Amino acid sequence: MKKHWDNPIEHEMPANARVPAEMRIGNVQVAPATVLAPMAGVTDTVFRRFIRHASAFTSHQAPAASDQDATEAEIDADITNTQSGCGLLMTEFTSADGLSRMRETKRKRYLTFYEDEHPISAQIFGSNPETLSEAARIIQDTGFDSVDLNLGCPAKRVVGCNGGSGLLRDLPKIGEIFHTVRKAVTIPFTVKFRLGWNDANIVCVELARMAESEGLNAIALHARTREQAYTGQARWEWIAAIKQSVSIPVIGNGDIRTPEDAAAMIAKTGCDAVMIGRAAPANPWIFRQIAQYTATGRYDLPTVEDRYRMIRAYFQMLLDESEASAGDKNAAVREVAGKMKQFASWFTHGVPGGARLRASIYQAKTGAAVLEQVDTFFTSQFAAGEPADLDADATAGFPEGAALVCD
Numbered sequence: 001m002k003k004h005w006d007n008p009i010e011h012e013m014p015a016n017a018r019v020p021a022e023m024r025i026g027n028v029q030v031a032p033a034t035v036l037a038p039m040a041g042v043t044d045t046v047f048r049r050f051i052r053h054a055s056a057f058t059s060h061q062a063p064a065a066s067d068q069d070a071t072e073a074e075i076d077a078d079i080t081n082t083q084s085g086c087g088l089l090m091t092e093f094t095s096a097d098g099l100s101r102m103r104e105t106k107r108k109r110y111l112t113f114y115e116d117e118h119p120i121s122a123q124i125f126g127s128n129p130e131t132l133s134e135a136a137r138i139i140q141d142t143g144f145d146s147v148d149l150n151l152g153c154p155a156k157r158v159v160g161c162n163g164g165s166g167l168l169r170d171l172p173k174i175g176e177i178f179h180t181v182r183k184a185v186t187i188p189f190t191v192k193f194r195l196g197w198n199d200a201n202i203v204c205v206e207l208a209r210m211a212e213s214e215g216l217n218a219i220a221l222h223a224r225t226r227e228q229a230y231t232g233q234a235r236w237e238w239i240a241a242i243k244q245s246v247s248i249p250v251i252g253n254g255d256i257r258t259p260e261d262a263a264a265m266i267a268k269t270g271c272d273a274v275m276i277g278r279a280a281p282a283n284p285w286i287f288r289q290i291a292q293y294t295a296t297g298r299y300d301l302p303t304v305e306d307r308y309r310m311i312r313a314y315f316q317m318l319l320d321e322s323e324a325s326a327g328d329k330n331a332a333v334r335e336v337a338g339k340m341k342q343f344a345s346w347f348t349h350g351v352p353g354g355a356r357l358r359a360s361i362y363q364a365k366t367g368a369a370v371l372e373q374v375d376t377f378f379t380s381q382f383a384a385g386e387p388a389d390l391d392a393d394a395t396a397g398f399p400e401g402a403a404l405v406c407d
Contacts, residue, residue: 009233009255010260017263017264017266017267018266018294019032019034019262019263019266019273019274019290019291019294020033020272020273021033021294022087023087023249023272023273024249025088025146025188025190025217025249026146026187026188026217026218028119028145028146028188029119030087030088030273031087032085032087032290032291032294033087033272033273033274034085034086034087034088034262034273034274034275034276034287034290034291035086035087035088035089035090035251035273035274035275036048036051036086036088036089036276036280036287037090037253037275037276037277037280038090038091038092038093038123038148038150039092039277039281040092040093040153041092041342042092042280042281043089043090043091044091045112045113045117045321046314046317046318046321047281047314048089048091048113048117048120049114049116049117049317050284050313050314050317051089051280051284051287052089052116052117053116054284054285054287054288054310055085055086055284055285055287055288085286085287085288085289085290085291085292086287087119087273088120088121088273089117089119089120089121090120090121090122090123090148091111091113091120091121091122091123092110092123093123093124093150093153093164094110094111094122094123094124094125094135095124095125095126095163096124096125096126096131096135097126097128097131099124099134099135099138099139100131100134100135107138111138111139111142111144113143113144118145119145119146120144120145121144121145121146121147121188121190122139122142122144122146122147123147123148123150123192124136124139124147124148124149124150125149125150125153125158125163125164126161126163127161127162127163127166127167127173127177129176129179129180129181130180132177132181133180133183133184134184136181136184136185136189137184137185139185139187140185140186144187145187145188146187146188146189146190146217147185147188147189147190148189148190148191148220149177149178149181149189149190149192150163150164150192151164151165151167151168151174151191151192151193151194151207152164152165152192152193152194153165154194154226154229154230159226165193165194165197165226166226168193168196168197168201168203168207168226169197169201171203171206171207171210174207174210175210175214178191178210178211178214178215178216179214182214182215182216188217188218189215189216189217190216190217190218190219190220191207191216191219192219192220192221192222192251192253192275193207193219193220193221193222194221194222194223194225194226195221195223195224195225195238196225196226197225197226197227198225198226198227199225199227201225202225202238204238204241204242205241205242205245208221208242208245208246208250209245209246211246211248212247212248217248217249218250218251218272219246219248219249219250219251220250220251220252220253220275221238221239221242221250221251221252221253221254222234222253222254222275222277223235223236223239223253223254223255224254230278233255234253234254234255235254236252236254236255236265236268236269237269239252239254239265239269239271240268240269240271243269243270243272244270249272249273250269250271250273251271251272251273251274251275252265252266252269252271252273252274252275253274253275256274256275256279257278257279257283257286258286258289259286259289259290259293259294259299260293262274262276262290262293263290263293263294274290281343281346281347282346282349283302284310284314285302285306285310304351304352304378304381305382307347307348307351308374308378310347311344311347311348311374312374312375314347315340315343315370315371315374316371318336318339318340318367319336319367319371322335322336322367333366333367336366336367337364337365337366337367337369337370340361340364340367340370341361341362341364341370344358344361344362345358352381353377353381356377357373357374357377360373360376360377361373361374
């Protein structure tokens with residue numbers, strides 16, 4: 001699975017285009033209209049809370065140093081997206097079969113979330129309507145704000161079980177799932193899907209209409225086919241086609257790397273919200289940048305010092321979560337160290353000398369040792385007077401070799 005983009009299109013800020021300040025999914029307010037995509041191996045509770053707090057942005061900064069700054073600071077709140085750059089968090093996708101069979105204590109591993117994560121949606125995958133309904137009820141009883149059905153994952157192991165995008169070849173089955181799950185829960189029910197199995201089987205418009213007719217509250221489209229996986233360009237014109245075909249909210253996904261991309265998707269498709277996947281681990285500030293760009297027409301790029309604070313904060317959160325969780329402590333230590341090494345590939349992308357830091361992280365055996373390597377690297381870098389700004393490719397996406405995700 002590719003983590004970088006093929007010949008990405010550079011979008012300019014369209015005139016009068018902005019990411020909406022809010023949208024509603026049933027009775028759930030999403031403010032601003034930005035969504036963190038569900039990504040396996042990425043969007044656990046630590047990463048979600050990290051994104052939520054890294055995304056905080058307000059334009060009401062004071063005092064203003066100039067007339068221009070004063071104007072930016074006084075922009076109306078309904079434009080600025082002041083609460084947080086990320087309006088809705090989503091969990092990693094979870095097997096409905098697994099949720100319905102496992103003990104409640106084990107479910108907590110997959111369904112743990114904290115109060116500061118609201119609004120939050122849990123995503124499930126599977127192909128049996130009754131099993132999916134039972135999983136949806138578990139999600140509702142756990143306290144999630146909404147439940148989402150994955151019809152987009154292209155991974156062979158998921159498709160092989162007729163889950164994810166594998167179901168795109170069986171619309172009657174999808175209709176049965178929609179109907180059964182919708183009856184099972186009262187919280188908002190949404191779905192994320194792709195264009196279709198391949199170019200000869202584009203079913204997204206028909207699927208969107210089916211979702212609306214069965215009472216789903218919103219739909220998200222990753223504008224590629226299953227056959228494309230993550231290659232080529234996302235075809236935003238199909239997001240526009242869906243928006244013109246249904247009245248429920250439409251969330252656009254695919255090839256949003258920058259605030260300009262987010263604004264361009266809104267302008268070109270008319271979608272109600274944007275969903276960010278691959279860009280978030282490489283650039284955790286993407287949501288804040290979108291909010292800042294919406295408010296002021298500009299946005300700040302992170303410095304190396306910003307990147308150091310971000311890496312350290314996230315890694316410390318991983319350690320704290322590990323210490324707070326019950327179970328096999330040795331397994332927890334190994335898991336935290338592995339997660340740190342996984343994210344090091346993303347977080348150090350664009351940092352001068354980042355390859356040297358990654359090498360030292362990969363050799364560390366524990367989370368505490370990883371954190372020590374991070375501190376040592378950046379302390380020496382600052383002492384040597386290394387450049388403060390990130391390289392130009394810092395927000396370019398996933399570097400080669402990063403761990404697999406499914407968004």
